[in-house]
Amino acid sequence: MTGYERNRQAMRRLYERKSGILVTCEWYAGVYANQLESLDDREREFEVQLARYRMQADAAAEGFANVPTVYFDFGRVAWLMALAYGCPMIRINGLVNAEPLYRTLEEAEAFRPIPRIWERGLYPEIFSRIEAFQERHPEIPITISDNQSPNDVLTSILKSDEAMVPMVTDGDRLHEMLGILTDSIIEVNRRMETVIRNFAGFSCDRYLPFGMHVSDDNAAFLSPEAYAEFSVPYAGRLADAFGGLAYHCCMGQQQNLALMASTRGFLGFDAMPDFNPVDRILSAIGGKGVWNVCNHEYATLAERKTRIPDEAWFRDLIDRARGRCGLLLNVYHPERESALRLAASVLEHAERTTGQAVSP
Numbered sequence: 001m002t003g004y005e006r007n008r009q010a011m012r013r014l015y016e017r018k019s020g021i022l023v024t025c026e027w028y029a030g031v032y033a034n035q036l037e038s039l040d041d042r043e044r045e046f047e048v049q050l051a052r053y054r055m056q057a058d059a060a061a062e063g064f065a066n067v068p069t070v071y072f073d074f075g076r077v078a079w080l081m082a083l084a085y086g087c088p089m090i091r092i093n094g095l096v097n098a099e100p101l102y103r104t105l106e107e108a109e110a111f112r113p114i115p116r117i118w119e120r121g122l123y124p125e126i127f128s129r130i131e132a133f134q135e136r137h138p139e140i141p142i143t144i145s146d147n148q149s150p151n152d153v154l155t156s157i158l159k160s161d162e163a164m165v166p167m168v169t170d171g172d173r174l175h176e177m178l179g180i181l182t183d184s185i186i187e188v189n190r191r192m193e194t195v196i197r198n199f200a201g202f203s204c205d206r207y208l209p210f211g212m213h214v215s216d217d218n219a220a221f222l223s224p225e226a227y228a229e230f231s232v233p234y235a236g237r238l239a240d241a242f243g244g245l246a247y248h249c250c251m252g253q254q255q256n257l258a259l260m261a262s263t264r265g266f267l268g269f270d271a272m273p274d275f276n277p278v279d280r281i282l283s284a285i286g287g288k289g290v291w292n293v294c295n296h297e298y299a300t301l302a303e304r305k306t307r308i309p310d311e312a313w314f315r316d317l318i319d320r321a322r323g324r325c326g327l328l329l330n331v332y333h334p335e336r337e338s339a340l341r342l343a344a345s346v347l348e349h350a351e352r353t354t355g356q357a358v359s360p
Contacts, residue, residue, distance in 0.1 A: 024328070024330045026055065027335060071145060086121075105165075143204055151178065211243045261285050331343035
C-alpha cells in the first residue's frame with residue numbers, strides 16, 4: 001500500500017469513527033501568488049499548487065497523515081458562484097471580490113436559476129485549468145474548487161443587510177433563492193466529479209475522505225434563529241447529495257456551533273479555539289464529528305513578532321478533547337525543520353495521551 005492510500009484510509013477511519021487523532025504537518029512551500037496573480041497567470045497557479053503538493057508529499061513521507069492533492073480556484077476565491085450568477089467582479093488588493101447583483105429584495109425578484117452554471121463566471125477557466133493540469137500530471141489527485149454555503153452565496157448576490165431583514169420578517173423569497181443556489185452548488189460539483197479523472201473528493205483544502213466541505217462564514221454573524229431556518233436545511237441538502245458535510249467558518253461562530261453540529265450528515269468543523277471557547281466547541285461537537293484544528297491561521301502574526309501557537313497550544317487541546325470527538329491536528333510552521341519538529345512533538349503527546357499509536 002502506498003503512503004497516499006494509507007493516509008486516505010486513515011482519514012476515512014477518523015471520519016467514520018468520529019474518534020481518534022491524526023496529525024498533519026505543513027510549512028511554507030516556497031512559492032506564493034495572491035488571487036489576482038493566480039487568476040491572471042495559470043502557470044503561476046500551477047507552480048503554486050505543485051509546490052504545495054510536493055510539500056504535502058514530503059510531510060507524508062516523514063510519517064504524518066497528509067494526503068497530497070491540488071485544487072484550482074485562484075487561491076480560494078470565495079465568490080465563484082456569485083460571479084457565475086452575474087455579480088460584477090472587483091479586483092482589489094490582490095484579491096478577487098464581487099459586488100452584489102441586487103441591492104434590494106425587490107430587485108432580487110428577477111433572480112432565476114441559470115442552467116449549466118459551470119459555463120458562467122470563472123468556472124470555464126477553472127475547468128480549462130483542470131483539463132490542462134491533468135494532461136500534464138495525471139498522477140496527481142485533484143479536488144474540487146471552493147464551495148461557499150448557499151447562505152454565503154445568497155448574501156453575496158443580495159446585499160447582506162437587505163438579505164438579513166427578511167430573515168426576520170418574511171423569508172419566502174429567500175427560501176426560493178436558497179433552493180436555487182443549493183441546486184447550482186450540487187450541479188457544479190457533479191460536473192467537476194465527471195471532469196476530474198484522478199478525483200480526490202469534495203474538499204478544496206485539507207483532504208476529506210467522503211462528503212462535502214463548505215465554507216459557511218455567515219455562521220459568524222447570524223442569530224441562531226436565522227441560522228437554523230436559512231442555513232441548516234440547505235447544508236443538510238448538500239450533505240444528502242454528497243454523503244456528509246464538513247464546515248469551515250472564519251473567526252468566531254460560537255452561537256451557532258451546536259446548530260452546525262446538528263446538521264443532517266454532519267462530519268465536523270474547524271472552529272478556531274482562539275475565537276470560540278474550547279468547552280463550547282467540545283460541547284457542540286460532542287462525539288458527532290471531527291474537530292479540524294490548525295495553527296496556520298495565526299502564522300501571519302509571526303510577521304509582527306507574535307508567537308505562533310506551539311506544542312503547549314496543541315497539547316492543551318488534545319488533553320481537553322480526549323474522548324470527546326475526533327481530532328485532526330494540522331501543525332504549521334513557516335520553516336520545514338521547525339514544522340517537522342513541532343508536528344513530531346504533537347504526535348508524541350497524542351500517542352502518550354491516547355495510549356496507542358495514532359499515526360497512519
